[in-house]
Amino acid sequence: MNVRKMLHVAAVLAVCGSSAASAVTAVGPICNSAAKVLSTTYYSCTGSTHTALDIGGVACGDPLYAPLVGVYTYKLYGGCANTCSGSSCNGGAGNYFVVSGANGWDFRLLHINTDANSTTKTCDRCLLGKVGATGSATTPHVHLDNRQYGTRKTAWYTSVGTTCGSSASCGTTIGQPTL
Numbered sequence: 001m002n003v004r005k006m007l008h009v010a011a012v013l014a015v016c017g018s019s020a021a022s023a024v025t026a027v028g029p030i031c032n033s034a035a036k037v038l039s040t041t042y043y044s045c046t047g048s049t050h051t052a053l054d055i056g057g058v059a060c061g062d063p064l065y066a067p068l069v070g071v072y073t074y075k076l077y078g079g080c081a082n083t084c085s086g087s088s089c090n091g092g093a094g095n096y097f098v099v100s101g102a103n104g105w106d107f108r109l110l111h112i113n114t115d116a117n118s119t120t121k122t123c124d125r126c127l128l129g130k131v132g133a134t135g136s137a138t139t140p141h142v143h144l145d146n147r148q149y150g151t152r153k154t155a156w157y158t159s160v161g162t163t164c165g166s167s168a169s170c171g172t173t174i175g176q177p178t179l
């Protein structure tokens with residue numbers, strides 16, 4: 001079986017399995033060419049285990065967009081006062097959004113500063129709020145992770161070659177999370 005045929009079979013299986021999780025495309029959440037990936041599997045690229053993407057390099061308060069390509073429901077967990085220098089709120093997550101998928105998968109955006117755009121909403125790459133540092137964040141950034149039953153996974157960003165220093169502006173594919 002050639003590769004094209006295998007891809008076709010995989011696509012059919014994904015459509016037929018009603019409870020099957022599938023990979024979706026995630027693009028950079030900040031429409032600013034200065035936006036960069038600051039951490040991947042390790043904090044600040046070489047620190048302790050992180051297993052997620054931290055995206056920053058822009059000013060606190062820059063607009064933050066929903067990163068998934070396609071219409072998804074982003075559920076807001078708020079209640080933290082906006083800050084650009086960190087806080088202890090929501091267990092270190094700060095204000096955050098969660099997109100829930102099948103089979104225990106979810107996709108999260110943490111440390112957000114909220115504004116009038118920050119509500120639970122169903123949309124495609126809409127405004128969600130601002131880059132901030134609510135929760136455990138020493139600099140303004142957004143933390144993106146893809147988890148299954150609460151365990152953070154790496155394949156969603158390694159599969160597309162996202163490394164520390166990569167662009168995370170809104171035109172760049174940064175991962176293919178499973179949902």
Ligand SMILES: [Zn+2]
Pocket residue numbers: 039050052053054142143144
């Ligand atoms: Zn992080």
